[in-house]
Amino acid sequence: MKVIHSILELRSILKTQRLEGKSIGLVATMGALHQGHLSLLTHSVAQNDLTVCSIFVNPIQFNNPEDLKKYPRQEQKDLDMLREGNCDLVFIPSTDEMYEQTTMIQFNFGHLETVLEGEFRPGHFSGVGVVVSKLFNIIQPDRAYFGQKDLQQLAVIKRLTVELNFPVEVIGVPIMRESNGLAMSSRNLRLSDSEKETAAQLYQSMLKTKDLIASGVSFADAIENTKNEIMSLDNLNLEYLEIVASDTMKVLQNAHDTTDVSICAAAYVSGVRIIDNLYLKQKN
Amino acid sequence: MKVIHSILELRSILKTQRLEGKSIGLVATMGALHQGHLSLLTHSVAQNDLTVCSIFVNPIQFNNPEDLKKYPRQEQKDLDMLREGNCDLVFIPSTDEMYEQTTMIQFNFGHLETVLEGEFRPGHFSGVGVVVSKLFNIIQPDRAYFGQKDLQQLAVIKRLTVELNFPVEVIGVPIMRESNGLAMSSRNLRLSDSEKETAAQLYQSMLKTKDLIASGVSFADAIENTKNEIMSLDNLNLEYLEIVASDTMKVLQNAHDTTDVSICAAAYVSGVRIIDNLYLKQKN
Structure with missing residues (x-):
């Protein structure tokens, strides 16, 4: 399993693989991995020649700075889990690598922005739309896996993909639960x-x-x-x-x-x- | 020169070419071609193995319905000019092919939306952002050529490309003018x-x-x-x-x-x- 921090290096490796006809699966995460993430990984490994997992705590999707500060981080444990799950490439960019300049672009997803999570987390889905677009454009996966736990996020990403014609198949993977029923998160x-x-x-x-x-x-x-x-x-x-x-x-x-x-x-x-x-x- | 109306067919042709290592140039137009467009084509033909010209009058970038209705259309003449200019593929999708469902997504380009064209054409740049993202994702060009006449549009597209990491080099091509100095349009x-x-x-x-x-x-x-x-x-x-x-x-x-x-x-x-x-x- 190779760990990559640079967009340029990742693109160069993936270009070679793509020219060899390899299919690429993407599992986009913010780290602090659990069985839910591993289920995404398992699906991707089964369906693609090559799986890239990204670990990036995307600052612009946090409407609450306190939530961003407290978001759990455990990189070494994450890497062990991904290795165990047969991930091929891990992409861990710095915030500067992902956001070279201040982001000016905002997405608006219409109705999807105004209900449920949209109502309680203003700007959240714009941040999701930007980072998913970036990852799709950097990695150019054939398939991308997202958990159904974030159902509205999944709806937003499917809409983004269809409306902007991203050449990516977006696949929702069922929620994993603790034995008491709590959705893993x-x-x-x-x-x-x-x-x-x-x-x-x-x-x-x-x-x-x-x-x-x-x-x-x-x-x-x-x-x-x-x-x-x-x-x-x-x-x-x-x-x-x-x-x-x-x-x-x-x-x-x-x-x-x-x-x-x-x-x-x-x-x-x-x-x-x-x-x-x-x-x-x-x-x- | 091949004329293509379907996204699926265009993608299939370009996938083969891409796997053969061919570089792809895109000239996105709304038709009614003039020497300015041909200059974009000439640049693309010189710098790429394959050039795709798109002709699509994008309804969602017209803030004024009257302007959309009156926008000049001359498909046969356009095709003759493109053939003359050594274009390889012409992509002419219908509005239904490009917009299968109502567009929910809007882009906001921040400051770029509020000045000059942004001020006088509300929603225009969102429509440009959507259609350019679609064309980038359908055609996946290595380079895309846009006229400097639409300077603010060029700034918006460059910003879009950099901020969302589209793997495309955006190239601005100088304005062509009539003998009396009028910018071609x-x-x-x-x-x-x-x-x-x-x-x-x-x-x-x-x-x-x-x-x-x-x-x-x-x-x-x-x-x-x-x-x-x-x-x-x-x-x-x-x-x-x-x-x-x-x-x-x-x-x-x-x-x-x-x-x-x-x-x-x-x-x-x-x-x-x-x-x-x-x-x-x-x-x-």
């Missing part, structure tokens, strides 16, 4: 064991929402019921809980005309923001 | 001979501005003098006349700290909008 490193139990309640609540809907309760009633239940819990502060179309993130009152429907939620546990989602209905 | 097809004479006055005025500055007159005084002169002319309605840094389009009071300085202007002649620019100082 790098930010979980900031939670104690008991806080993780609290955090797992968010998933348990979403399961109940799903059950209520399966038993015929309306979306609105199921959501209200779940919200009330969560409000009665200690230390779990709900930011939003909505049922949406998985590709557009439009809030739905029912699933009649939509093929791909998810429950999405965000909450704070002891100052750490967690997000999660659960498919209600999925395209085959 | 597809929109000139909408002008009568006498209107062209009027339009050429814009260039003559910019030359005088340049002379005044060379003789020691301040930017502000030179601009004021030229504006007054243009206002005394019949049928030439000035929209703006500014001296700017050619890369950032920041309006300048002097050229002390800037290596690349231009006079930029826009005006209406009988309802047709013309733009032009002239270098005052240029990087070597």
